[in-house]
Amino acid sequence: MIVLGIESTAHTLGIGVVNEEGRILADCKSVYVPEVGGIHPREAAEHHQKQLHVVLQDVFSETGVSLTEVKGIAYAQGPGLPPALRIGAVMARTLAKSLGVPLLGVNHCVAHIEQARYFCKAEKPLVVYLSGGNTQITMLEARRYRIFGETLDIALGNMLDVFARAANLTHPGGPKIEQLAKQAKGEYQELPYTVKGMDLAFSGLLTAAKRLLTNGSPLETICYSLQETSFAMVAEVVERALAHTGREEVIVTGGVAANARLREMLALVAEEQSAKFASVPPKYAGDNGSMIAYNGLLMLHAKTTTPLSKSKVRPKWRLDQIDIPWGE
């Protein structure tokens, strides 16, 4: 028995397959790269529409499994960009109906977190979820992800992407910033550091970093300073959340988790608070189809399938609005 999952919330069209135990059998994707500027929702949707069949082909040639073994179709129902979300949802409905198998509407954020828990083998971790669209410190408690801290303005990944574009770095910007930061040789320029309780804010930092850019500071120095400042902010709120909750494990996921400096800092934070640290493998840090498939599997086991009447996309679906039947 296998479950197929479709991810199409933002840049990535991903299709993945997991088996009964959650092991990944396939994880294929095609990523939309805007020609100029940030993501254009309609263009992303067009890209996903065009690539659907290509990526699906890849999945089946990679796994060698056949459609008849599929016992559930999972799709990212939200949160995300409405036009992009709809592509995945339409595909999922069509597949589920023609195969006569249940439809599984997955929350994209929960999927990231559950896949990270699976890889990290973490029972009750504090979760640090850092991506282009989300920045949250959360924990599963009594069937719900409780949010202890989050961004008050833009997401960490979004901040890095926007800065990268302002600096004319090619997409994806995160890894480029990381590379440049390594070449900075420790020259640090002060940038706004904004922590409010367990919450964060990044827009002031972004504005100041862009200003350094126009003032002609070396790009390496700015990248280094930007990383050191923003990651230290995250590290601080994570430490605060660990001290406040007393949790003994901390894991990180989301696109920014692919950054080695960030992982290094969080590992040190965990050590400070005598907690264990683990990260999702960098390959699965970003958006992918297998996490949707895996979450679909969990839903199938919990018998929480999505009736057609409730399958509409949910662009603003919040992490803390979802009942987690496996999180007793």
Next chain:
Amino acid sequence: MPKLIAKGAEASLFLEDWYGYPVVRKHRIQKPYRIPQLDLKIRGERTIREARSLSSARRAGVATPIIFHVNPDTATIHMEFISGPRVKEQLPTLSEKDRRRLFKKIGKAVARLHKHQLTHGDLTTSNLLLPSQDIVYFIDFGLATMTQNTEDFGTDLHLLRQALRSTHYSHWETCYTAFEQGYKSSYGKDASAVFRKVRAIESRGRYISERIR
């Protein structure tokens, strides 16, 4: 021999003797994860900020530990030892009525801070001590700010609301409603503007569809 009584997020706290008086030495320790420039600056700033704000809060009529000594260079504060549990541990053991009473009191105290242009900056139940039934001590003012901005007051309330929702999810609504009542009774009619800010803050910046280009 100093005794470690708590390892907080920022500091290690030791119980010590100060000329026969029990005091807490709060030492903001060096953090290996951040670069030294940033680390020194943060620890020094927070120490000064905390010492100042503990006194300002006290002048505003909010119970805080008395300060005996401050040293920004070593990032340490010696302050009065408050013997009693934290609200975090006490809250679940209280009756519904006592919980309401307690949070009304907390609401009044926070309004008093705000009327004196002071925010706490990290309102969680870990930072409230209960030496007796009738008195709540506010501690941990390292993120406090002097401000006249409604947005900052709203942020203070949002932080408490978030902490209640996440940590005390079975009781959060009772507590927060009582808090609002207390806050309003002391802050006056402009409290509704602060409550509106809380809602505005919480509907901002949270969704992927609102990411900036």
